[in-house]
Every structure is written in structure tokens, then in C-alpha cells.
Amino acid sequence: MAEVWEDLRKRARSLENTIEAKLASFNKLNTGNNQGTNPGLSSRQSLFERLDSEINTLITELSSINDEMADHIAHHSTLGPSSWTSTPAVQHTLRRHRDILRDYTVEFNRARSNIRSQLDRENLFSTSSSFRDKDESLGLNNRTKISDYALKEHEHISSTDRLLDEQLGMASATKENLARQKISMGGISVRMQQIARKYPMLNSVMQKIQTRKRRDTIILAGVISSSMSALRPIICPSILNADLAMLGKECEKMLAYGADWLHLDVMDGHFVPNLTFGPPLVESLRKQLGPKPFFDVHLMVSDPLFWVKPMASAGASSFTFHWEAAYEKGGDGEVKEILKSIKENGMRAGISIKPKTPLEKILPYCEQIDMALIMTVEPGFGGQKFMEDMMEKVRHLRKNYKNMDIQVDGGVTVDNIDVCATAGANVVVSGTGIIKAADPTAIIEKMRLSINKALLN
């Protein structure tokens, strides 16, 4: 049984690696020039078609392996709750494979649509230049009309493509949910059968209840299975690096690019040599963005306790303070008091340490916090160099706290995301790495994929 599962996992991993390599070649097609006379156009077109069909096939294969894994779990869970397939680790593994499949599908659809538009544009230019050569009797107005018409057609095609991609994304999310529900229902039905066998008189009553509550059970199973989930990748663009004059719009853009949380750096000019903003700005952002976005507020201030209530009222979702500041103010008692106050004010609690602070200082609080933030630069400014030697702290934390969110912040980019992810960080703050990128969506996807892969191992 376990061998079949291991074999499926191996096949899934090998397909994932092949898809990743093919996607890399596929993405390279998106760097051609825009001139209609590009001599490589037809060969790039045929390479596009070949890779397009190969990746499509691989994604379909990976999807059926994921389905086989789900079936395998569902089948074995009929053996009872003690079956190895009912452990959270097995369910978690399947969920990670599905996340990877979803990320690849999104990346593939996005790249396909971009490359197709690029090739169409190049085709269009070459067609309109041959038009010009062949039919010089056409006046300037007519030629402009033809190219306007062609450009409009091209825009229609692109937007239809985008719509299709969105539909595909939604369909794959629905499929994934159904598969999860199938697994949870398998386990629930086994338990129901066991009870029914034990108390035959209750059988018919239970059947009626089962039928009437079927829909509720599905929903409940979904909630149970998602609450069992241990860690997930959380990508947090640091808005310190955005255009601060357009902050609301910048945040909206980040959320549209796929950010999970917005990381808000509060600096008081004492704890760090820089000044940023306080509760009024957080409140304005909350008003503009609504209740949904998660505000991950990082307090680089000398008196964190003072700011707990104002930040909660302003709309912060999570309050991360520096151990150094709290300890200097009032020792261990102050740290505990802040943690208590954060919880009383309904926020998630995080503790952070600067690079020179030993990890041991925050270990006594790790059972009480939701997240540990390991700074990978000296706090104060965006755009500094990532300190890889901080990964030792991350590794140690992950080894001892399997389910705690571990965040890294400072100089994190796609170039070092694998280092952070394999060390054990699942929450990533990136300022310049995301905000200044040409394609922030692609960067966020890559970061998420890297963390998902590390979580699988």
C-alpha cells in the first residue's frame, strides 16, 4: 500500500521536475523582438506549438497522478481511522502536490497567453508590412484603418484568452475542492458505518440524518480538512518600497498580483534610524481596501506595548514586535504583557529579532506566538543585501516548531527564495524583489512554488 503511494509520489515529483524545465524553455520564447521581419518567427512559432502541446500533456498526466493519489487515500481510509492514509501528513502531501499543479497550470496559462500575444503581434507587423509593399494604391487612411482593425482584433483575441485562463483556473480550483471533499467523506462514512454496525436499531435513523445532513457534512468536512492544514506559503510584499504617494493603489495592485498579506513596516526613528507611518495610515488603508486584506504590521518601535491598541483599532491583522525593544523596556514581563495584549485585541502575535540577536532569546515565547520573524537585514531600510547566515536560525526554529509560521524579511528575492524555503521559512517578506519586478505576479508565483516544494519534503 505504502509502496504504491511512494511510487505515485515519485512519479508526481519527476513530472513536476520535467514540467518546470519545459516551462523554463517556454518562458524564454517570450523574449523575442517586436519587429515584423524577425527571421526566427516561424521557428519560434513551431517551438511554441511543440512545447505548448508537450506541457499540456504533462500537466494532464500530473493531474491524473494527483487524482490517483486522492483515490488511493480515499480507498485506504475505508480501512478505518487508524489507516496510515488518514494521517494529516499524507493529506498534507497531497495538498502540496495539488498546489504545485495549480501553480504550474497558472504559470503555463499566463506564459502561453503572453507568448501567443507576442507572436500574434509579430505576425501582425509582418502582415501589415507586406500589405504596404503589395498595395501601394491604398491611401494612408486606409492603411491606418487596416492596422487599427487588426490591432482591435488582436486585443479581442487576447482578452478572450485571458477569460479562458481565468475559467480554467476556477475549474481546477473546483476540481481540487471536490477531491478534498471526497477524501474527507470517505473517512466520515467509515466511521458512520462502524457506529451503524454497533447499534443496528439506530441504523435507519442514522440513514435519515445522513441524507438530510449530507450537504452540511460536506461543508464541515471541508472546514475540518482545511483547519488540519499545517503550513502554507504566505507571500507578503513590503509596501515600504512602493510609491508611497499612491499607497492605496499600490496595495490594490499587489493584491491583484497575488500577494497573500500586505507587510506594513512601522518605524519610529528611535528603534531604527528611519521614520515611516503609524495607525492613521493603517486606518486609511483599511478604509480603502476593505476588511478582507491581511495587514501584517511589523513594529520597529521602542515601545511596542503602547501601539498594540491603536494598531488593533486601525485594522491591523497581525502585530509583530521586536524582542530587543520589549526586553529593553521591561524584561521578560514586558514581552509577556505585549503578547497578552495582542491576543486580547484580537490580532495574531509575532516576535522578531535583529540579525545580531541570538535565537535563544525568543525561544521561551515560541509556544505563545503565531509567527517568528527572522530579520535577514539590519531593520530600517529596503533594498539591502540578504544575510544568508540567518538561515541557521530558521532551520533551528523549523526543526523544533513544525507548525509555526516562520517569516523572513530583508533582501529576499527569487534568487534566494529556495535558500529561505529549504531552511523552513514559509512566510516571505519581499520589498524590492516584488515591487520593483517587471512581472510581480510571476515572482509571487515562483516564491509560492518554491515554498510549496520545500513544504512537501
Ligand SMILES: O=C(CO)[C@@H](O)[C@H](O)COP(=O)(O)O
Ligand atoms: O523591514 C524591512 C526593513 O527594515 C523590510 O520589510 C524591507 O522593507 C524589505 O525590503 P527589501 O529588503 O525586500 O527590499
